[in-house]
Amino acid sequence: MKNIVCFGEVLWDVFPKHKKIGGAPLNVALRLKSLKNQVSIITRVGRDSDGKKIVFHIVEHGINTENLQVDDTLKTGEVEVTLDNAGSATYEIKQPRAWDNIQLTEEVKLVTEIADVFIYGSLVTRDETSRHTLYKLLKLAKFKIFDANLRAPFYTGEILNHLMNEASFIKFNDDEIFEICKSLNFDSMSLEENIKFIAKHTNTKTICVTKGGDGAILYLDNAFYYNAGYKVNVVDTVGAGDSFLATLINKLLKNAAPQEAIDYACAVGAIVAGSEGANPEIKQEDIGEFIS
Numbered sequence: 001m002k003n004i005v006c007f008g009e010v011l012w013d014v015f016p017k018h019k020k021i022g023g024a025p026l027n028v029a030l031r032l033k034s035l036k037n038q039v040s041i042i043t044r045v046g047r048d049s050d051g052k053k054i055v056f057h058i059v060e061h062g063i064n065t066e067n068l069q070v071d072d073t074l075k076t077g078e079v080e081v082t083l084d085n086a087g088s089a090t091y092e093i094k095q096p097r098a099w100d101n102i103q104l105t106e107e108v109k110l111v112t113e114i115a116d117v118f119i120y121g122s123l124v125t126r127d128e129t130s131r132h133t134l135y136k137l138l139k140l141a142k143f144k145i146f147d148a149n150l151r152a153p154f155y156t157g158e159i160l161n162h163l164m165n166e167a168s169f170i171k172f173n174d175d176e177i178f179e180i181c182k183s184l185n186f187d188s189m190s191l192e193e194n195i196k197f198i199a200k201h202t203n204t205k206t207i208c209v210t211k212g213g214d215g216a217i218l219y220l221d222n223a224f225y226y227n228a229g230y231k232v233n234v235v236d237t238v239g240a241g242d243s244f245l246a247t248l249i250n251k252l253l254k255n256a257a258p259q260e261a262i263d264y265a266c267a268v269g270a271i272v273a274g275s276e277g278a279n280p281e282i283k284q285e286d287i288g289e290f291i292s
Contacts, residue, residue, distance in 0.1 A: 001036060001037055001038050002037050002038065002116045002117060002250075002253050002254075003037075003038045003040075003114065003115050003116045003117075004029075004032055004037050004038065004039050004040070004115060004116060004117045004118075004119065004249075005039075005040045005041070005042060005111055005112055005115040005117070005118050005119070005141075006025040006026070006028055006029040006032075006039065006040070006041050006042070006119045006120075007025060007041075007042045007043070007102075007112075007118065007119065007120045007124065007134060007137065008023065008024065008025035008042075008043060008099065008120055008121050008123065008124035008130075008134075009023040009024070009025060009026075009043065009077055009097075009099040009121075009123055009124055010022075010023040010025065010026045010041070010043045010044075010045060010054055010058075010068075010076075010077060010099060011023040011076065011077025011078055011079055011093075011097065011099065012050055012054075012076065012077065012078050012079070013079050013081045013238055014078060014079065014080050014081060015081050015083070015236075016082075016083075020238075020279075021053070021054055021057050021279075022079070022238065022239060022279070023043075023077060023099070024121050024123070024147060024149050024239075024241075024242050025041065025043065025119065025120070025121065025124075026041060026043070026054075026058070027239045027242035027243065027246075027279055028119055028147070028242045028243075028245055028246045028249075029041050029058075029063050029246075030061055030063070030246075030279050031242065031243045031246035031247065031268075031279070032246045032249065032250060033061055033062055033063050034061075034281075034282070035246065035247065035250040037250065037253075038064075039062075039063050039064065040063065040064035040066065040067060040111050040115070041058065041063055041064070041065065041067070041068060042067045042068075042102065042108050042111070042112075042137075043067075043068055043069070043099055043102060044068070044069040044070070044071050044074075044098040044099050044100075044101055044102045044103075044130075045068065045069075045070060045071065045076045045077070045098050045099070046070070046071050046074055046075040046076040046097070046098040047070050047071065047072050048075055048076055050075070050076040050078070051070065051076040051098065054076060055068060064111075066107065066111070067105075067107055067108045067111055069098075069102060069103060070098075071098035071101055074096055074097055074098040074100065074101055075094075075097055075098065076097065076098055077093075077094065077097040077098065077099050078094045078097065079091050079092065079093050079094065080092040080094075081236075081238060083236050086234060088234075088237050089236060089237050089238050091151060093123070093151060093154070095126070095127075096127065099124065099130065100124075100126065100127035100129065100130055101127065101129050101130065102124070102129065102130040102133045102134075103129070103133065104132065104133040104136050104137075108133070108137065109136070109137065109140055112137045112140045112141050113140045113141075115141065115142065116142065116143060116253070117142075117143050117144075117145060117249065117253065118137065118138075118141035118142070118143065118144050118145070119144075119145045119147065119249075120134055120138070120144070120145070120146060120147070120163070121146070121147045121148070121149040122146075122147075122148055122149055122150060122151075122154070122155045122159065122160060122163060123149060123151050123154055123155075125154075125155065125159050125163070126154035126155070131159070135162070138166040143168045143169070144166055144167050144168045144169070145167065145168065145169045145170075145171070145245075145249060146163050146164060146166070146167035146169070146170045146171070147171045147241075147242075147245055148160070148163075148164075148170065148171065148172045148173075148176045148177075148180070149176075149241075150176050150179070157180075157183050157184075160180060160183075161184075164180075164198065164201075164202045164204070165202050165203075167202065167204055168204065168205075168206065169204065169205075169206040169207070169208075169249075170198065170202065170204050170206070170207050170208075171207075171208045171209075171210070171241075171245050171248075172198075172207070172208075172209050172210070173209065173210045173211070173212070173241065174191060174209055174210070174211050174212075177191070177194050177195065177198065177209050178194060180198070181194045181197055181198065184197075184201065186201075191209060191211075191217060192217070192219075192224060195207050195209060195217065195219045195224075196219070199219060205220070205221055205222075206218075206219065206220050206221075206252075207219045208245075208248060208262075210241055210244060210269070211229070212229075212237075213229050213231070213232075213234070213270075213273075214228060214229045215227040215228045215229035215230075215266050216229075216244070216262055216265070216266055216269075217262075218248070218258055218261070218262045220252075220258050223258070225258045225259050225261075225262050226262070227262045227263050227265075227266040229266060229270065230266060230267055230270040230290065230291075231270075232270045232271070232273055232274035233274055234273050234274060235273070235274055235275055235276050236273070236276065237273050239272055239279060240269045240270070240272040240273040241269065243268050243269055243271075243272045243279075243282075244265045244266065244268060244269030244272075245265070246268075247261075247264055247265040247268040247269070248261055248262065248264075248265035251264055251265065263291065264287065264291070267287055267290050267291045268282060268287060270290070271286070271287070271290060
């Protein structure tokens, strides 16, 4: 069992007719916990009913909440989600919210230092307070996984460059890696060439790029591993990439073969895309049946 810390935003995904608890770090944390890992989350919610419901939800799922902070002024995070006819999501992210104000404490430093893995994204850097906390914790973490998760306009090239250079493992989607490479004056239509460019630019040995319904590519120790995706009737894509990442991390940390890891992760991501919301319950036997 690995000791994993997820850092960043927790929030409510508000759909036209309902709302669900989410935020990429929490989605990743929930899936990792369901895969039998020891998981903690460093985040902040408001002292409001939405915050209380998130805390209850996290506790109910067995995630360590000792470093879940409560803000007396700022509200709990909220995102308005719009789905197109294909189920692809766009987001309106409310600001400021409690997760913009994550404080650097001795407790969060300690839990980061002792963790096997520290997972973070770019959205949490939109405010100086949470960005400062993240930058300090990155100096303490052992193995760092950066999920780019770009949400315009909440990032800059300078911040992304810093976050990538701190990482031991980077996950992008295909649009993100092409955008970032172009901003660094590398312009190639080859996904593999873009991956190798980022690996060299950041001195990162493990990079994964998702391609929506077309699967993903994993670059690990100078070798490429591919999965062409699994066909599903998409309900919504919210959280599919988060469950993909959590499953991939879980497999690799437990010494699965890279091809097995990416195949399994793509299956889980597809199952989530074919379900409602970011965190549907998935049984292990369902994954095996889906792959076969």
